[in-house]
Amino acid sequence: MKSRTRIIPTVAVLVVLALAPLFLDSYSLDVLTGGLIYGLMAMGLAVLVGQAGLPSLGHAAFLGVGGYAAGLLAVHVTANPLAGLLAAALVGAVLSVLLGVISMRAQGIYFLMVSLAVAELIHAITMTTDFTGGDNGLSGIPTPEIPALDALGLPHVVSVYWYVLVVAVVVLILVQLLVAAPLGRAITGSADNADRMRALGYNIATVRVSALVISGVAVAVGGALLTQKDVFIAPTALAPDTSILLLVMVLVGGARSLVGPLIAGIGLVVIRSYTSSTIGDYWVRALGAIFVLTVYFLPNGLAGLLSRRRAAPEPSTSEEAVRVG
Amino acid sequence: MSAETVLSLKNVRKRYGAVTVTDDVSFTVDRGDRVALIGPNGAGKTTLFNLIAGRTPVSSGSIELNGRDITTSREEVRCRAGIGRTFQHSELFASLDATGNVLMALRRRHGISRSIIPSRKREARLTVEAHEFLDAVGLDPRGSSRVSDLSHGQRRQLEVAMALALEPDLLLFDEPTAGMSGAETRTFSELVSNLPRSLAMILIEHDLDVVFALADKVIVLAAGAVIAEGEPSTIRGSAEVQDAYLGTNLGEVFL
Ligand SMILES: Nc1ncnc2c1ncn2[C@@H]1O[C@H](COP(=O)(O)OP(=O)(O)OP(=O)(O)O)[C@@H](O)[C@H]1O
Ligand SMILES: [Mg+2]
Numbered sequence: 001m002k003s004r005t006r007i008i009p010t011v012a013v014l015v016v017l018a019l020a021p022l023f024l025d026s027y028s029l030d031v032l033t034g035g036l037i038y039g040l041m042a043m044g045l046a047v048l049v050g051q052a053g054l055p056s057l058g059h060a061a062f063l064g065v066g067g068y069a070a071g072l073l074a075v076h077v078t079a080n081p082l083a084g085l086l087a088a089a090l091v092g093a094v095l096s097v098l099l100g101v102i103s104m105r106a107q108g109i110y111f112l113m114v115s116l117a118v119a120e121l122i123h124a125i126t127m128t129t130d131f132t133g134g135d136n137g138l139s140g141i142p143t144p145e146i147p148a149l150d151a152l153g154l155p156h157v158v159s160v161y162w163y164v165l166v167v168a169v170v171v172l173i174l175v176q177l178l179v180a181a182p183l184g185r186a187i188t189g190s191a192d193n194a195d196r197m198r199a200l201g202y203n204i205a206t207v208r209v210s211a212l213v214i215s216g217v218a219v220a221v222g223g224a225l226l227t228q229k230d231v232f233i234a235p236t237a238l239a240p241d242t243s244i245l246l247l248v249m250v251l252v253g254g255a256r257s258l259v260g261p262l263i264a265g266i267g268l269v270v271i272r273s274y275t276s277s278t279i280g281d282y283w284v285r286a287l288g289a290i291f292v293l294t295v296y297f298l299p300n301g302l303a304g305l306l307s308r309r310r311a312a313p314e315p316s317t318s319e320e321a322v323r324v325g
Numbered sequence: 326m327s328a329e330t331v332l333s334l335k336n337v338r339k340r341y342g343a344v345t346v347t348d349d350v351s352f353t354v355d356r357g358d359r360v361a362l363i364g365p366n367g368a369g370k371t372t373l374f375n376l377i378a379g380r381t382p383v384s385s386g387s388i389e390l391n392g393r394d395i396t397t398s399r400e401e402v403r404c405r406a407g408i409g410r411t412f413q414h415s416e417l418f419a420s421l422d423a424t425g426n427v428l429m430a431l432r433r434r435h436g437i438s439r440s441i442i443p444s445r446k447r448e449a450r451l452t453v454e455a456h457e458f459l460d461a462v463g464l465d466p467r468g469s470s471r472v473s474d475l476s477h478g479q480r481r482q483l484e485v486a487m488a489l490a491l492e493p494d495l496l497l498f499d500e501p502t503a504g505m506s507g508a509e510t511r512t513f514s515e516l517v518s519n520l521p522r523s524l525a526m527i528l529i530e531h532d533l534d535v536v537f538a539l540a541d542k543v544i545v546l547a548a549g550a551v552i553a554e555g556e557p558s559t560i561r562g563s564a565e566v567q568d569a570y571l572g573t574n575l576g577e578v579f580l
């Protein structure tokens with residue numbers, strides 16, 4: 001069975017990740033924490049791009065609202081990180097529904113433009129509002145209190161790392177379950193053949209908004225984690241380059257997969273962190289090159305590379321939709 | 326009159342610009358009716374299905390399903406209200422296998438299409454049901470082949486299985502046997518003649534043998550208008566109908 005052959009490598013990867021604080025210095029651990037967070041967000045975006053067939057250039061908006069929600073809650077109400085995640089998820093869901101309603105009839109390039117416009121609007125709001133700290137960003141965020149981990153007397157980077165790892169694994173499992181559930185099948189079905197779905201009685205708008213909510217909540221939770229890790233968030237975090245970075249992570253990882261984008265997210269963050277001192281501003285060009293090379297050599301991303309070694313791909317998640325006449 | 330009316334069309338018109346493709350069509354279909362809709366290419370048969378199923382809006386007139394006005398209802402709403410159809414040009418999920426296509430219909434009909442909880446047990450139960458529908462139309466359920474591997478005839482069979490899986494009150498078949506082999510067509514005819522009389526059916530069909538074997542009422546469409554309507558035997562002999570086909574023998578035109 002496919003599910004059994006996957007268990008061993010999955011457990012192995014989890015064990016290695018869990019033990020990472022033993023081998024890594026605190027800078028590397030901080031980089032890996034960031035990688036996990038971006039991986040989590042890329043996975044969330046993959047639900048929309050790969051499963052629902054709606055590429056978005058505006059997901060930095062979700063990072064932003066999630067990040068600011070968690071930050072503002074910590075500043076004004078509580079430093080409990082789980083409350084921050086919950087607030088981020090809630091705000092992410094609301095923004096998803098709003099974006100869904102605005103872009104109800106928009107698809108393809110139109111959806112791309114609407115998502116970009118919404119993200120820029122939120123970007124502009126964070127830059128000009130005093131409440132969010134304006135251009136300078138939101139500072140004075142207290143460090144998250146993680147009682148279970150703090151009690152162990154661990155260095156802060158380690159507790160934050162483990163906290164992020166647990167959240168990332170939980171979100172990955174939840175999203176995997178959602179995708180396997182009937183709602184997930186409806187989401188892939190609407191990307192495959194929306195007309196057919198309508199003729200079977202599915203409301204495509206609802207299905208698409210559901211996909212938006214799943215991805216929006218995941219990315220907002222990622223934004224909250226980022227704020228909690230850095231105890232800081234600034235408008236630059238939700239500039240258009242973040243949206244592009246997330247989309248590239250999804251495509252490099254393989255949009256039809258969830259684990260692929262997660263790995264690509266970790267990988268690209270790690271590469272960026274270790275090359276920024278040497279290549280600096282050339283990072284964007286390097287990212288472009290990575291993207292072009294992936295599209296050319298790995299049309300199904302890293303996930304395509306992995307599944308080539310496995311047996312037959314799952315019927316509902318492989319290959320692009322081809323209309324039949 | 327004891328029969329319940331399932332579908333009722335009143336003065337339905339469809340215009341594309343200056344062109345009228347559906348011209349003042351009125352008829353009713355009762356529970357248990359098996360209606361054949363025939364007419365030359367471009368007569369407006371598929372358009373009429375699109376108007377009934379809600380893919381295209383009418384220009385004027387009204388449509389009722391089970392006594393409810395559905396003239397302006399969206400396609401998915403009409404489907405849930407009891408319309409199931411097949412498409413002349415197969416519309417299938419290319420990324421799924423045959424079973425997956427039928428499951429998509431079954432999940433919706435069982436009202437679990439928005440469930441966020443995956444259940445292997447439930448999925449296994451639905452898969453058994455999906456296989457029954459595939460079996461019924463003559464597709465091998467275990468040959469879990471992708472849509473792209475299916476022949477034209479098999480795709481039609483799959484279309485039929487999906488429409489049946491919706492358990493509709495009104496079935497719309499758009500040239501289901503086009504592309505089917507002789508054996509496949511016989512399986513289809515048998516299947517339709519065994520369908521419960523609790524549902525109504527409209528069948529667009531060019532194979533007149535199939536029409537006269539299955540239909541108990543024939544509607545003839547030409548240039549968007551109903552030019553004849555009645556029992557198969559009457560239609561077969563109607564001079565008016567023969568005229569519509571340029572004086573040629575009906576059978577020759579279609580076959
Ligand atoms: N979207 C459209 N815009 C303009 N004209 C259309 C449109 N759709 C259909 N028509 C025209 O309406 C007429 C009826 O087409 P329709 O497909 O309903 O015929 P049909 O009876 O199903 O033919 P066939 O036997 O070939 O399937 C045709 O002349 C067609 O060109
Ligand atoms: Mg037609």
